[in-house]
Amino acid sequence: MNTDFITSIEALSNPILGLIEVTQKCNLNCPICFRRLKNQSEISMYKDLEFGDIIDRLERLKKERPDIDPTIALTGGEPTLRDDLPDLIARIHAMGFKRTEVMTNGIRLAEDIDYVKDLKKAGLSQMGLQFDGFNNSTYQLMRGKELAETKRQALKNLKSVNQATILAACIMRGINDGEIGSIIDYAVENKDFIEHVNFQSFIRNSNNSDKFDLAYIYNKDEIVKSIECQTKRQIRKEHFTSPATILPVPEFIEAVSKKPQKQYFPLFHEHCNLTTYIYVTKNKTLIPVQEALNMESLLKYLEKITNELNNTNSFGKKTFLMMKLTLNMFQLIKKHIFRKMLYSSILKKEFDPLANLKEILMISCENYMGDHQFDYERNKKCGLFFLEADDMIRPFCQQEHY
Secondary structure: OOHHHOEEHHHOOOOOEEEEEOEOOOOOOOOOOOOOOOOHHHHHHOOEOOHHHHHHHHHHHHHHOOOOOOEEEEEOOOHHHOOOHHHHHHHHHHOOOOOEEEEEOOHHHHHOHHHHHHHHHHOOOEEEEEOOOOOHHHHHHHHOOOOHHHHHHHHHHHHHOOOOEEEEEEEEOOOOHHHHHHHHHHHHHOOOOEEEEEEEEOOOOOOOOOOOOHHHEOOHHHHHHHHHHHOOOOOOHHHOEOHHHHOHHHHHHHHHHOOOOHHHOOOOOOOOEEEEEEEEOOOOOEEEHHHHEOHHHHHHHHHHHHHHHHOOOOHHHHHHHHHHHHHHHHHHEOOHHHHHHHHHHHHHOOOOOOOOOOOEEEEEEEOOOOHHHOOHHHHHOOOEEEEOOOOEEEEOOOHHHO
């Protein structure tokens, strides 16, 4: 392993998602995968990570960085090939981690409703379902198998148990870039269990470059343009921002709650991510957060209040500032749901003010780095990390991961 891109748990900055590869086994061999097998004999080398080893890594994380609480995501390979995944989920929550995720292709979820129920019962926070669209031709080209019906059944089973779900769509030029609007439409119609659509750029490396050249890469800015077009401008380019732009929100929450927030707020590099939050009304009208409040004015005002809170020890002055804030919220925030968003985040002391609000759909566009444009400085700002053995972590876009 290339140690130039490996560092210790202590060195973590801005961690938002901690990933553990619980197995190397998989029931697909996707043509686009950065770990695609070129020789089927390699399958025999793949194995599961021991249950105890997984817990050891998490215990070290807790010990070395008690100040952070990232979502713990179980990935692979295909993690649902493990029968003990529900037990693992339950154990992770018992250790004190608040949020868990399973990243899956959905095959077992479609075939085994009892397994879906067991994961839900164990306390799984969210299911990250690989979902590239609705057409078999898309899956045949990208995943090597016609999976459209499998995905539909997996979603049906997830909906039946009300399992919060993320649709993770890899977008490739000329293959499924025309399905972006349909994916968003599905999420809107099924907002009762879909909480996030994550569009991802195709990662090209030596394992898949023989099948796909650079022309297939569809970056985050192109995805945003397609969203604008395919949603008939209900969601537009100006509605998307880099997560770093809303830093005044966790800074304000930290000033109020006295619970550190900034050190694990995802200050991703500007080229990594664009995000928007959409209020989905009961009649399925879409209201982007920027349409419901004066975002620029709100952030400037929160920054001002934060400075004043940090510069006084007077309980009376702090009470006055909070009353002043409450009054101003009615002018700066036009929709009740977004007032609720701010107050609930303060009460729960959560760094993401829009997390877990059932009326809100999050849409994000990720630019992952392939071999052709790997940037070490970008990599150092990564908020997604693999938890390795021996107190080490590996940023998601680290070259050796390819």
